[in-house]
Amino acid sequence: MGGPEIERLIALLSRLPGYGPRSARRAALTLLRQPQTRLLPLADAMEQAARSVRSCSTCGNLDSRDPCSICADPGRDRSIVCVVEGVGDLWALERAGVHRGLYHVLGGTLSPLGGTGPDDLSTRPLLVRLEEGGVREVILALGATVEGATTTHWLADRLSGFPVTVSRVGQGVPMGGALDVLDDGTLAAALLARRS
Numbered sequence: 001m002g003g004p005e006i007e008r009l010i011a012l013l014s015r016l017p018g019y020g021p022r023s024a025r026r027a028a029l030t031l032l033r034q035p036q037t038r039l040l041p042l043a044d045a046m047e048q049a050a051r052s053v054r055s056c057s058t059c060g061n062l063d064s065r066d067p068c069s070i071c072a073d074p075g076r077d078r079s080i081v082c083v084v085e086g087v088g089d090l091w092a093l094e095r096a097g098v099h100r101g102l103y104h105v106l107g108g109t110l111s112p113l114g115g116t117g118p119d120d121l122s123t124r125p126l127l128v129r130l131e132e133g134g135v136r137e138v139i140l141a142l143g144a145t146v147e148g149a150t151t152t153h154w155l156a157d158r159l160s161g162f163p164v165t166v167s168r169v170g171q172g173v174p175m176g177g178a179l180d181v182l183d184d185g186t187l188a189a190a191l192l193a194r195r196s
Contacts, residue, residue: 006032058129060105060122062087070094070103077101081129082139082191083155085109085148086179093141096187101139104129109147110154121151123158130162139194140168143178167194 014024031039036118055061056068063069070076081102084090090103107122109187129135138159142148159166169190179187 001055004039019085045127048107057177058104058125059090060087060107061090078134079136080139081126081135081137082141083126084141084179085151086180089143089178092180092182092187093114096184096191098188098191099139100135106142106151106155109142109145109151111147114147116147118154123155127158130159130164135164137165139191140166141179141191141194142168145176145178169194 009028009031010021010024013019013027014021016024019027023177031042037160037183047132052064053062054064054066055065056063056071058067058071061068061070065072077100080099080100081104082090083106084093085106085108087105090105093099093103104126105122106126108116110116110118126138129153130138140152140155142152156166156168182190
């Protein structure tokens with residue numbers, strides 16, 4: 001098929017979510033057909049991202065600055081914090097454009113079978129934010145999976161000692177659904193229909 005460089009490119013592409021060996025070969029072929037306009041700009045963007053993108057020390061978002069552009073935005077409502085499982089969920093909610101508050105990325109959900117326990121989640125920084133004051137509502141925007149529901153209940157219990165309203169996303173998120181694959185309208189409906 002090709003030399004070791006091409007095989008390595010295909011192998012690396014096939015590790016990406018949604019890419020199997022066949023789609024990785026197609027992507028590699030597309031990139032290699034026009035290296036000056038596709039492959040080299042992509043390689044440059046990837047190198048720059050690898051050097052400059054980091055996790056926000058406040059919320060866990062990925063950005064080239066710390067605090068991230070969302071946490072640093074003075075126009076955001078600092079009294080509302082939306083808790084999400086991962087950065088993909090945060091980006092999906094931002095794309096929907098319905099949440100003007102801040103975020104907190106847990107970095108996963110509780111999963112005893114998967115080996116994820118409370119100590120594996122980024123809850124301490126959230127509790128520190130609440131201890132500092134100024135937050136009046138925490139929205140638990142976790143997926144409608146067994147793990148998401150378990151984490152929501154566990155986290156709501158942990159937050160019960162704080163003077164905040166704890167709400168969760170309402171209708172619109174189907175059982176078994178992940179936030180980062182839902183359309184903008186469904187995300188908007190779910191966030192606007194949150195309930196305590």
